[in-house]
Amino acid sequence: MRHYNVILSAIEVFYSDETDDTLEMIALFRERMEQMPDYRQNARRELLESLGDAAFSWRDALWNEGCHVEEFSSEEEARDYVVRNVLPVIDAAFKGSGSGGQ
C-alpha cells in the first residue's frame, strides 16, 4: 500500500474536483472520521507526518493523472492548501467526536 495512503485517499475521495458538491463531501469526511476513531487518527497522523516529510510532494499529490484536487505552482502553496483546508476538518472531527486531541 502506498505511503500516506489513508490521507491521500481521503483527499482524493472528498476533495476531488470531480465531485459536484465538495462541501457536502467534506462534511461527509468529517462525519466519517467522527464515526471511526482509527480512521481519524490515521488521517491526522499521516497528514502531520507528510507535512514534515521533505521528500514528499503535496503538489504532485494534489494534481496528477489519477487525482484532480488543485493544481499549484509550488510545493509551498500545495502544503498551505492542505493545512488550511484539510487539517481543520480533521481537528474538527476530533472535537466533534469528543476525543479532543487524542
Add this chain to the structure above:
Amino acid sequence: MSDDINYGAIAADAFGNALGSSITSTVARVAPFAEVTQEVAADRVSSILPTASEQAYFDRYGDELGARALGMYSGETIGGGDAASSLAPRSIGVASGPNSTGQAGVGYYVPSQVEVSPFANPAWQTTSMKLYENTARYASANGLSAPPSWEYSSELLDYNVELQEWLYRAASPEIASTSQTVFAVIGGAILGATDFGRESVAGLVTFGRNSVSAGLVKSGLAYGLEARQWAHEFCDNIDGIAAFMSWDTPGKIWDHYTGVATRARADWSKGTVEDIIAASRGVTKAGFEIGSAVTGTYGVAKVAIAAVRATPKMVKMLAASMDGPAMGSRASQVGAIGDITGGGLVSRGLQAARAKDAAIHPLAHAYTKHGGWVTDDLLIARARTGVAPGGAVAKKYPSKATAFHSDELLELADARIRASGILEAQLAAGNASMKITKDMLGDLGADLGRGYVPVRPNVAVNSGRFEGPLLKVDNMRGVSGTYIYNPSTKAFDMITLYPESL
C-alpha cells in the same frame, strides 16, 4: 421572422423556465408562511386527523375528505398576517356528492374537482404570472397578438398551445428536423400542463400527504444535504407523518407515478413525434399534479414545503428515467418541466433510478459522468470545455474524459472490485475512504469503455493555453474508482468508477 431563431430555446424559455422558476419561487414565497404557521402546524395536523367514525366515513367517501380538508384550508386564517391573506384562495369550487373525477390512480380515492385558477392555488398563481411574462415577451418579439391575462390560466395555456403549434408550422424543414424532438417534448409539456389545468387538481390533500410519505420517504428521491433538511422537517411533524402514512395507502400514489413513468418510457421508445409528445405530456402532467397538490396542502406547512422542494427532483427523476434519443432531447425534457441548470440532478436521478438497490453513495458521480448514457459527444465536450456530463463545471480541464460503454460494464467493474477483497483490506488497515487504481485489478478481461485525452492536459480553463487535438483511447480494460465505508450499513458505497487504459 429570421430563420435562425432557436425554437427550442424559445419554447424552453417561454414555458420551461416559467414552470421551473415558478416552483422555485413558490417555495421561496410560501416558506415564510411556513415559518408563521410552524407553531400551529402540529395542532393543525392533529386537528385534521379523522376520528374513528370519521375515518370510516372518509373511507367510504373519499371526495368528502377532500372537501373537508379544503374547507379548513380556505375557510380559516392560519397564522394570520399578510402572508396568509395573500395566499388565501378567493374561490374554490368543491363539488358535492360522489367522487366526480373517478379513480385517477390505482385504487385510491380522488377528492372532488377543485377549479384551478391562479387564486385557487399558490403554485398556479406564480406559474401563471411567469408563463404570461415569458409568453408575452416572445409573442411581442415575433409580432403575435398579446396573450390573455395571467389571471385566466386555462386561456393562457390554450394560447401557449397555439403558440407552440405556430412555432411548429413556422419552422423550416431543416429546423423542424433537427429540432423535432425538442419541439415534441416542449409541446408535450405544454399539453400536459393543459391537461392538468382542465382536469383540475386531483387529490389535493390526499396527494400532498402521500407524495411526502410515499414519494420521498419510500423512494429515496432526496439527496445529501437536502435529504437531511427534509428529514429534519419531517421530524418536526413526525407524528403527523406517521398518522398520514397509516391514514391511507400511500404506496399507491407512488405506484401510480411509477406507472406514469413506465408508460412515458414506452411512448418515448416508439420515437415518433406524437409518441414523444405523449410521453412528455404524461410526465409533465404528473409534475404539475405533484407540485400543485403539495403546495395546496400547506395547512401542514413544513411537510408541504418539504414536498414542494422535492417536486422538481421528482419530475426530473421521472424524466431521467426515459431514455431519450439524444442529449438535447433529455435536456429539453428537463427544460420543459424544471430548471435546466439542474442537469446534474437529472443524472443523479438517473443514477438513483438505475442503482437504487446497489451500494452507491447519493453524492456519487459514477453513472453521472462515466455511465452508459454518456455519449462520445459529451466526452469530447468535457475534454474541450471542462463541462462534465450532467452539467457540472470543473475548475480545470480534466486530464481525460472517459466513460463505460454501458452501465452493465460499470457494474461489472464494481462487482470485480468488491469481490477482490481490496476494500476490506483497506478497512482493516484503518482506512474508510478507498482509492482504487487501475494497477490494483489490472486487465478486467473486457473492453470496458473509451475516452478522450487532450494532447496538453491539466491546463487551466481560463489560461488560453489549451489547444491541440483530442486523442481518442479505445478498448479501456482497466478501472479506477473511489469508495467510502459506511459504518452504519457496513457497506462500501461507491463514489465513482471510470474505465482506464492500462
